Amino acid sequence: MTAAESDPDVGLAATGVSRSLGGGLVLDGVSVAPADGSTVGVLGPNGSGKSTLLRVLAGVLKPSAGRVTVDGQDLSDVARRTLAQRVAVVEQHSDTQIPLTVRDVVGLGRVPHRRAWLASSATDEAAIHEALEQTGMTTKASQRWQTLSGGERQRVQIARALAQRPRELLLDEPTNHLDVQHQFELLDLLSSLPVTSVIALHDLNLAAMYCDEIVLLDQGAVVAAGSSADVLTEDLILQVYNVKAEVTTSPEGHPHVRFLRN
Ligand SMILES: Nc1ncnc2c1ncn2[C@@H]1O[C@H](COP(=O)(O)OP(=O)(O)OP(=O)(O)O)[C@@H](O)[C@H]1O
Ligand SMILES: [Mg+2]
Structure with a gap:
């Protein structure tokens, strides 16, 4: 799927979103409309607004200008449960x-689907089971969350989100504690699922390998958006990250970024 197929009236979309925090403009006229089922990478230096954009898309923060919509409907008009x-x-x-087991944490993903007075259903159990399997956490299901390693905690949070069986999945640096095998496994999994994923990432090469579209932020504004070949150029990397890089094309046809030290 390509950026050209994206439509702000289908799925989750931000149109001209600005947001101030602590007196400063943190997002400045940002638009993003992920194509249905695609994987969109949000890149940019520390403080460029990636987490803020995801929080605005999630409805946790309200935009000061612009709109966030699901299927064309303003987020503020959509019921929280929906x-x-x-x-x-x-x-x-x-x-x-709170002392929760891994299974308890993953089970939290089912809460929006359950009536408060009902015990968990076979569908809930199946979703929890599948999410534990998908993230390789089944053998840790009874372990206490607090006793997990950093990467295991991250995988459990991803399992919790998958158990929710969402249409849109917003992930803020989901690979930052994962070893290289689990980074690939997670991104392979996200690419294979019929879910629209918006992922804040720092690893330009992972983004190039897995993202259908990349949105590059700098100081709250979109500097470039499009295919990895359009966005991951030597000029833009120098402009935004202030680091020289050599960009070649991998045998699989993705840009490959090699950073150059002076
Ligand atoms: N509540 C707040 N009050 C003041 N400034 C804030 C607040 N929240 C975020 N900011 C500022 O907004 C900017 C964007 O923050 P954000 O967390 O979105 O960046 P980011 O791109 O996710 O960075 P990182 O790569 O470090 O995770 C930062 O400069 C941050 O200091
Ligand atoms: Mg962040």
Whole structure:
């Protein structure tokens, strides 16, 4: 799927979104309309607005200007429960003081689908089971969340989001604690699922390998958006990251970025 096929009236979309925080403009007229089922990478230096954009898309933060819509409907007009049933979020940092097992945490993904007074259904159980399998966390299901390693915690948060069976999945640096095998496994999994994924990433080569579209942010504004070949150019990398790079084409046809030290 390509950026050209994206339509702001289908799925989750931001149109001309601005947002101020602490007196400064953190997002400045950002538009993103992921094509249905595609994987969109949000790149940019620290502080460029990636997490803020994901939080605005999730409805956690309201835009000060512009619109966020699901299927063309303003997010503020969509019931919270409806939104929670279709949009799942994996935050950059997550923690809990409550003593929960891995299975309990993954089960939280089913809460938006359940009536408070009903016990979990066979569908809930199947979704939890599948999400644990997909993230390789089945053998840790009974372990306490607090005793997991950093990468395992991250995989459990991803499992919780998958158990939600969302249509849109917003992930903030989901690979930052993962070893190289699990980075590939996660991105392979996201590409294979019929889910629209918006992923904040720092690894330009992972983005090039897995993203259908890349949105490059700098100081809250979109500097470039499109295919990895359009966005991951030597000029744009120098402009945005202030680092010289050599970009070649991998045997698979993706841009490959090699950073050059002076
Ligand atoms: N509540 C707040 N008050 C003031 N400034 C804020 C607030 N929240 C975020 N910011 C600022 O907004 C900017 C964008 O933050 P954001 O977390 O979106 O960046 P990011 O691109 O996700 O960065 P990183 O790569 O470090 O995760 C930063 O300069 C940050 O300091
Ligand atoms: Mg961030």
